[in-house]
Amino acid sequence: MRRIAVLTSGGDAPGMNAAIRATVRYAISQAMEVYGVERGYEGLIRGTLKKMDSRSVSDTIHRGGTILKTARCPEFNTKEGREKAYEVLRAYGIEGLIVIGGDGSYRGIKDFYDDFKFPCVGIPGTIDNDLAYTEYTLGFDTAVNNVLDAINKIRDTMSSHDRACIIEVMGRHCGDIALYSGIAGGAEAMLVPEIPFDIDVLCNNMKRNIIKGKVSDIILLAEGVCDAAELKEQIEQKVPVSIRTVKLGYIQRGGTPTMADRLLAARCAVKAVDLFKKDNGARVVGIQDNKIIDMDVAEALSMERVFDKELYRIATLLAQ
Numbered sequence: 001m002r003r004i005a006v007l008t009s010g011g012d013a014p015g016m017n018a019a020i021r022a023t024v025r026y027a028i029s030q031a032m033e034v035y036g037v038e039r040g041y042e043g044l045i046r047g048t049l050k051k052m053d054s055r056s057v058s059d060t061i062h063r064g065g066t067i068l069k070t071a072r073c074p075e076f077n078t079k080e081g082r083e084k085a086y087e088v089l090r091a092y093g094i095e096g097l098i099v100i101g102g103d104g105s106y107r108g109i110k111d112f113y114d115d116f117k118f119p120c121v122g123i124p125g126t127i128d129n130d131l132a133y134t135e136y137t138l139g140f141d142t143a144v145n146n147v148l149d150a151i152n153k154i155r156d157t158m159s160s161h162d163r164a165c166i167i168e169v170m171g172r173h174c175g176d177i178a179l180y181s182g183i184a185g186g187a188e189a190m191l192v193p194e195i196p197f198d199i200d201v202l203c204n205n206m207k208r209n210i211i212k213g214k215v216s217d218i219i220l221l222a223e224g225v226c227d228a229a230e231l232k233e234q235i236e237q238k239v240p241v242s243i244r245t246v247k248l249g250y251i252q253r254g255g256t257p258t259m260a261d262r263l264l265a266a267r268c269a270v271k272a273v274d275l276f277k278k279d280n281g282a283r284v285v286g287i288q289d290n291k292i293i294d295m296d297v298a299e300a301l302s303m304e305r306v307f308d309k310e311l312y313r314i315a316t317l318l319a320q
């Protein structure tokens with residue numbers, strides 16, 4: 001294959017730039033040409049592509065966000081939209097497409113391949129870590145480290161005032177950001193969508209902590225589990241403690257990517273480019289047991305995500 005394109009789609013994630021950079025530089029080293037598509041599938045439909053060279057990805061490895069910009073593009077969910085995108089790729093003589101994004105972007109790959117048999121490879125880019133076939137996605141490690149930084153700061157002020165704090169974190173339907181940052185940040189409770197929580201158990205644990213002299217509990221609340229303000233009210237009715245709530249929001253998604261995300265980006269990008277050396281259909285790359293793997297996109301999307309209950313059990317024990 002001589003000419004490929006790369007785009008980022010869905011929510012941005014730290015490490016996307018490192019993946020774009022590695023795609024461009026590795027593909028050029030393999031005698032391929034690379035086009036960058038601006039604003040995800042929207043740019044593919046509108047034809048906003050630019051040829052990239054090694055210099056166009058200079059000074060980007062350490063930057064969060066995505067230099068190619070990203071978008072959510074409902075038009076790509078339609079056959080007509082995908083047809084326009086296909087025509088653009090043909091007009092540029094592009095033979096393969098790399099999509100860096102999450103499960104929605106992967107559904108786009110699947111539909112696009114089903115329609116036109118156009119070779120595509122997906123690189124997992126989302127802070128949510130919600131793709132079943134890969135142990136980690138680009139941006140997750142950085143997001144967790146951003147949450148850890150916030151926990152440390154929030155703990156300073158909460159413990160000075162003997163307050164507890166509910167910290168709401170992102171993750172869409174996945175509790176991994178709450179779970180991993182909860183363990184690493186020593187949170188007293190982690191409320192995740194995968195495990196139903198019992199308000200009485202939570203309050204009893206907090207009361208027990210107070211008796212032990214531990215007042216400033218940190219409760220990590222994954223988005224979508226419940227309303228933080230309502231939870232605060234319910235707890236304050238049962239536990240003699242003053243509570244503050246903090247929604248971390250987009251702070252989690254920005255900032256310089258960690259070593260783990262940059263390394264994963266480089267390894268996934270190299271694998272993705274190599275897949276174009278054979279006609280592999282529509283594939284996605286990821287990591288399992290520290291090995292970079294690839295899989296058919298339909299198979300990857302059909303896998304059910306397994307929440308790490310053992311990690312959750314450990315988290316609960318260590319929080320006591």
Ligand code: ADP
Nearest residue numbers: 010011072073076077101102103104105107108
């Ligand atoms: P993420 O990739 O981070 O999960 P989204 O769910 O917003 O983000 O999906 C990104 C884009 O992927 C959507 O805006 C749309 O263009 C495309 N997409 C999502 N689902 C489909 C689908 N079923 N068919 C075609 N394209 C889709």
Ligand code: F6P
Nearest residue numbers: 011102126127128170171172253
């Ligand atoms: O998928 C990444 C994510 O940051 C989720 O954690 C969150 O629910 C969502 O995107 C927020 O999306 P938006 O950028 O549209 O506000």
